[in-house]
Amino acid sequence: MSQRPSTLTPAFLDRLVARVPGTDGRTWKLTEVYTGEVLAELPQSSPTDIAGAFDASREAQKIWGSWPLKRRLAVLKKFHALVLENQMLITDIIQAESGKNRRMAFEESCDVPMGTSHYIKRAPKVLGDKKRPGPVPVLSYSNEVRRPKGVVGIIAPWNFPFATGISDTIPALIAGNGVVVKPDNKTALSPLFGVELLEQAGIPRGLVQMVCGEGPDVGPTFLASADYVMFTGSTATGRIIGELAGQHLIGCCLELGGKNPMVVLPDANIDEAVKGALFGAFGNTGQICMHIERLYIHDSVYEEFRDKFVAATKALRIDATYDFGPEIGSLVSPDHKDRVASHVDDAVAKGAVVLTGGRARPDLGPAFYEPTILEGVTAEMIAGKTETFGPVVGLHRYSTVDEAIALANDTDYGLNASVWGQDVDNAMSVARRIDSGNVNINDILATAYASKGTPSGGLKNSGVGARHGDQGLLKYTDAQNIAVLKKQVMGPQGTQTYDAYAKQTTLSLKLMRKFGIR
Structure with a gap:
């Protein structure tokens, strides 16, 4: 085989894994797949570390979520440029940790700027307030307002660690959320570098956190701390994620297996x-x-x-x-x-x-x-x-x-x-x-x-929800309905009896349907 890229120095790799909280000293040997040689000792996050990561992200989210969308998008534009500037280094990292051929590693690196560019363009229309008709024409209306969920938990698989770990993070950030990513231990380096680039682009430090560990060790605290979860992985694990999300009354999006x-x-x-x-x-x-x-x-x-x-x-x-x-x-x-x-x-x-x-x-x-x-x-x-x-x-x-x-x-x-x-x-x-x-x-x-x-999502046992499209951005938000009534007219007026009001209401509903008013 050819020599490992000179970009992947011990100092660089150690800098990346230093981002992972691991206070109890446990580590996992992250190896170069082609040789089996250890690339880095990856810290393993305890339940306390995981809860702390969510707390830190939640504090930073208060700042990030208060910024106007235009300011958040300016940061993502810088991030887009940084990814393209560092594309060969990203390809090196993906290839070393996953063992995929270089063509595929490069193509994976393209997914992040593609998705980022799409949402930079689309977000103002999708996330902007939308005025809707109210129940009484002229005298009422309603505003659909989109609010961030809070802190989104993203569980990324090993087969496309950068594409899923970071591409799923981008719309969550654009929507105003904080993010905690849990990559697979085998392929944590490329998403860690993605977080570094996000901070270079200008997100508040601590907004995007990364925790590492085996699923059964990390999962319970991770699900208990998140406000929403995006999971990509096996159907068997997806059922567990969905059950835990239901227990905590949080939403989840699951892209699962296929045949x-x-x-x-x-x-x-x-x-x-x-x-x-x-x-x-x-x-x-x-x-x-x-x-x-x-x-x-x-x-x-x-x-x-x-x-x-x-x-x-x-x-x-x-x-x-x-x-x-x-x-x-x-x-x-x-x-x-x-x-x-x-x-x-x-x-x-x-x-x-x-x-x-x-x-x-x-x-x-x-x-x-x-x-x-x-x-x-x-x-x-x-x-x-x-x-x-x-x-x-x-x-x-x-x-x-x-x-x-x-x-x-x-x-x-x-x-x-x-x-x-x-x-x-x-x-x-x-x-x-x-x-x-x-x-x-x-x-x-x-x-x-x-x-x-x-x-893009799955039917049957292949998942719940979807990434991409407007849905892939809106899922990271809660819809708030702010309704306005200009005058109290929903009820009998003056000396009007309820019997007369009821007849008037029925006639109004018929006429509004006939003339297509509502």
Whole structure:
């Protein structure tokens, strides 16, 4: 492998982890995935540390929340510029801590400025006061006022630590909140650097805090202290988060697991579909919540697609280097590599055929696993129903569109789907019948996820709520209804009897509906 980037000096990394409160002295060895060498001793936060982080953020939020939106957005504009100035350093950090190939690390770094730019432009309209009609025309009106929740807790996963940890932080900040982020221990460095850049941009010191630790240790105090929680991770953990949020009467947004299908229609451009499938199955070494694990190909094009897909997969370059050459990087850890391998081994033991891949690559690093294509995967296999979250995809035939849709929907999940066909109107009709929060036509996931103006979330067991779009900003606010009545007219006037008032009210309601007044 190539040498670790010179930017990642011990002094720099120690400066980052020094931000994490850890008063009881416990640490976690954060390693470079390619080699297993320790990059930093990451402090582990106690319940007292976590409560203190929320307290500190809440004090800073009083300042930040009092600033007019224009002033907050000016800070975020500076932050946007700082991210782009430091993009290669961010890419270095992401790659070292996650093991992903450099192309994917760079693309992850792009998500933060994209989301920040969108909300800088959109926030004034979304968060501005909105005057609404009142119950009595002319004499009453109501103002919808948006107030920050307080301090938002964000629990970020290891597969996109910078994109989720910081991109979810940005709309919460724009809405006027403080934020406490809990990254995965394995990938805490890039979000820590994001916090450093936010402070350089001008947020009040202490407004964004970061705490670290294993979920069961951190979770109870974290949920008890937050005013709202954004969680990205497994469905099993999401159920626990949702239950705790309910106990504390706070809102939550949950983006959870997926077992995402790709449907290749008879008229699809096969070369384009194969190219898409390579990223869908193997992008980020298969560690994308929205990646493809089930691939349904029409009988008429199955052999052509399969043969081209297998050949293209075999040609992918997999390596442990810090340049843009490799198309496939490492899995995040040896433990996760073993989990992925167990899904493949189970499938083979139960009759599936490996068309390519199916092997660990210890010659490259401790967590490398080859891109793997399976044929003959069934529901009785772990890989048939359970999210593998690795570079493993199963190929399946279908005969009719109705069959393909039924197969695509035969899952408890509904996060993402992909439909390929040259007749876009027909592909759109197929997409509308798939039970998924995101569906991409002639793409895998980037078009949907990068469309920052449209909400992105999951159906069924894939989540509650959404990020992006106006909803992704408004969820971090409470709506306050300030209503004004100019004259007391809602009730009998003078000597009017209630019987007469009731008749008058009924007539008024009829007339207002007839003339479209309300």
